[in-house]
Amino acid sequence: MKWLKKIKGMERYDRITNIIVLILALLSLFPVYWLITNSFKTSADIYKMPPDVLPKSLYLGHFKELFKNQPALKWTFNSFFVSVVTTTLSVILSSAAAYAFAKLHFKGKKILFSLFIASLMVPKETFIVPLFKIVVAFDWVDTYQSMIIPNLAMCFGVFMLKSFFESIPDSIRESAKLDGASEWYIFWKLMLPIAKPGIGALFILNFVTFWNDYLWQLLMARSKGMSTLTVGVAGLMQEINPNIGLRVAGAAVAALPMIIIFIVFQKYFTKGIAAGAVKE
Amino acid sequence: MKEGNKRKQVLGELKSSLTGYLFVGPQLILFILFIVYPVLEGFKMSLYRQTYTEDIFVGLENYKELFADPVFIKSVFNTIIFVVAIVFGLFVATTVYDKSAKYISFIRGSFYLPVMVSMVVMSMIWNFLLNPANGLISYLLGNVGVDDVNLLGSSTWVMPTIIFVTFVGNVGQSIILYIASMIGIPEDYFEAAEIDGATRWQRMTKILIPLVRPTTLYLVVINIIAVLKIFVVIQLLTGGGPNNSSVTMMYYLYQNAFIYNNTGVAAAVGVLMFVVALLLSIPQFKAFGNKK
Numbered sequence: 001m002k003w004l005k006k007i008k009g010m011e012r013y014d015r016i017t018n019i020i021v022l023i024l025a026l027l028s029l030f031p032v033y034w035l036i037t038n039s040f041k042t043s044a045d046i047y048k049m050p051p052d053v054l055p056k057s058l059y060l061g062h063f064k065e066l067f068k069n070q071p072a073l074k075w076t077f078n079s080f081f082v083s084v085v086t087t088t089l090s091v092i093l094s095s096a097a098a099y100a101f102a103k104l105h106f107k108g109k110k111i112l113f114s115l116f117i118a119s120l121m122v123p124k125e126t127f128i129v130p131l132f133k134i135v136v137a138f139d140w141v142d143t144y145q146s147m148i149i150p151n152l153a154m155c156f157g158v159f160m161l162k163s164f165f166e167s168i169p170d171s172i173r174e175s176a177k178l179d180g181a182s183e184w185y186i187f188w189k190l191m192l193p194i195a196k197p198g199i200g201a202l203f204i205l206n207f208v209t210f211w212n213d214y215l216w217q218l219l220m221a222r223s224k225g226m227s228t229l230t231v232g233v234a235g236l237m238q239e240i241n242p243n244i245g246l247r248v249a250g251a252a253v254a255a256l257p258m259i260i261i262f263i264v265f266q267k268y269f270t271k272g273i274a275a276g277a278v279k280e
Numbered sequence: 281m282k283e284g285n286k287r288k289q290v291l292g293e294l295k296s297s298l299t300g301y302l303f304v305g306p307q308l309i310l311f312i313l314f315i316v317y318p319v320l321e322g323f324k325m326s327l328y329r330q331t332y333t334e335d336i337f338v339g340l341e342n343y344k345e346l347f348a349d350p351v352f353i354k355s356v357f358n359t360i361i362f363v364v365a366i367v368f369g370l371f372v373a374t375t376v377y378d379k380s381a382k383y384i385s386f387i388r389g390s391f392y393l394p395v396m397v398s399m400v401v402m403s404m405i406w407n408f409l410l411n412p413a414n415g416l417i418s419y420l421l422g423n424v425g426v427d428d429v430n431l432l433g434s435s436t437w438v439m440p441t442i443i444f445v446t447f448v449g450n451v452g453q454s455i456i457l458y459i460a461s462m463i464g465i466p467e468d469y470f471e472a473a474e475i476d477g478a479t480r481w482q483r484m485t486k487i488l489i490p491l492v493r494p495t496t497l498y499l500v501v502i503n504i505i506a507v508l509k510i511f512v513v514i515q516l517l518t519g520g521g522p523n524n525s526s527v528t529m530m531y532y533l534y535q536n537a538f539i540y541n542n543t544g545v546a547a548a549v550g551v552l553m554f555v556v557a558l559l560l561s562i563p564q565f566k567a568f569g570n571k572k
Binding site for chain 1: 314
């Protein structure tokens with residue numbers, strides 16, 4: 001609470017704005033706080049007005065129901081499986097491409113890289129209709145490949161890691177070459193380990209993106225069992241018999257891994273976002 | 281002798297090109313298959329009308345139909361209103377940039393948590409909070425004398441409410457980027473200004489805000505683009521209602537493509553969004569290009 005004391009010693013303008021920002025920050029935490037506390041309340045307590053600030057008991061009934069009567073375990077598995085596989089493949093593919101763009105010389109390199117960058121600015125949603133058509137033509141709907149492979153085309157990682165590889169001095173590569181190392185060996189054994197911080201940040205960022213992906217997974221998951229958590233839980237909203245406790249618990253389960261990741265990896269994470277985005 | 285050298289050089293170039301392509305290849309194939317091709321196909325689809333038996337070429341009919349549809353026009357406007365997050369991001373960042381690391385990371389984390397938990401979860405939470413029968417917000421408003429509040433059911437209030445919800449769920453992004461670029465500014469600038477007796481306000485408007493201009497540019501672009509694709513909130517909170525007053529472009533696209541089976545019109549919306557996104561990002565590309 002040292003920083004609270006500090007607020008007292010500021011210029012007046014500074015003090016007022018800081019108090020406003022602090023209050024807004026707490027308000028911004030409120031929805032998530034509300035979600036977590038309500039997921040441990042009984043339905044009657046959720047409806048109670050004025051609400052209890054903290055749940056009176058740690059009621060786990062909604063979670064039990066969620067995992068027993070809904071395929072929530074399958075959803076969780078799907079979310080983890082799809083996110084981990086997509087992230088891993090995407091990190092490997094994009095680091096190879098990023099390495100080539102940063103360190104190798106080949107014809108058409110500049111044009112290709114600008115094309116990749118251009119695609120970063122255009123959301124996938126704009127061509128989701130033809131994309132859907134392609135996946136239907138492949139007969140991939142309701143399969144894991146449909147949830148994974150099209151997402152690998154995303155070039156964000158190429159862009160982010162390129163600058164990491166560029167910052168590695170050329171002398172390392174040259175001396176390895178003199179020793180007769182192959183390009184693949186240099187990439188795999190020398191460059192990747194050095195670029196680890198960048199790769200870690202990319203991994204986390206990608207994982208979050210794919211975990212929270214909604215529209216595409218919604219279109220791909222035809223059967224309830226193939227849904228990911230976000231899709232399955234959002235589906236609870238559209239069910240006819242509203243069971244508020246079940247919905248709150250579902251939303252909490254979908255949110256929890258992200259909250260944990262954010263708390264554990266915050267540093268990595270903010271660095272990664274900054275590195276990926278503000279390379280002006 | 282010279283000939284041989286030249287040949288060697290050409291061969292060497294070929295070889296290094298080949299290595300390059302081996303590294304880029306897998307990503308490139310996916311890129312062509314799942315980005316380049318669908319984009320081109322999208323342009324084509326927007327010129328056709330799909331029936332059960334065949335695709336009929338209709339030229340710009342889909343676009344004409346689009347602009348004749350009041351719901352689409354409405355969706356464009358609804359999309360434009362959304363751009364508010366940048367100013368707020370700038371406000372928060374200028375307020376905290378010179379504070380202790382702990383304080384900054386607390387502020388940053390608080391605003392970023394809603395981004396982490398995704399729009400799906402945020403939309404669900406707001407759905408609970410805004411429920412007219414038993415939501416917390418209706419209760420609080422009822423306590424100050426505003427009865428029968430149904431923010432999402434009123435065609436006047438639905439958009440401001442949606443904007444607010446989207447804002448809370450996204451503003452953390454702008455704040456993180458601004459804070460990151462402000463922390464990167466060398467401290468001597470501020471020390472020098474302080475010695476010259478500059479007030480905080482002057483330091484902000486004369487040093488801080490001009491120096492983060494590239495970030496501002498970037499944020500303007502990504503925020504407008506993010507707004508183009510707003511979908512989840514609409515699907516989970518209003519379904520476009522009441523009376524289509526909360527239809528966004530993306531929701532319009534979704535309805536046409538996957539509910540009404542109007543793929544031609546949906547593709548046309550996609551093409552328009554694509555063109556807008558591309559035009560917006562041209563200044564951004566220029567900035568990228570100048571650096572390298």
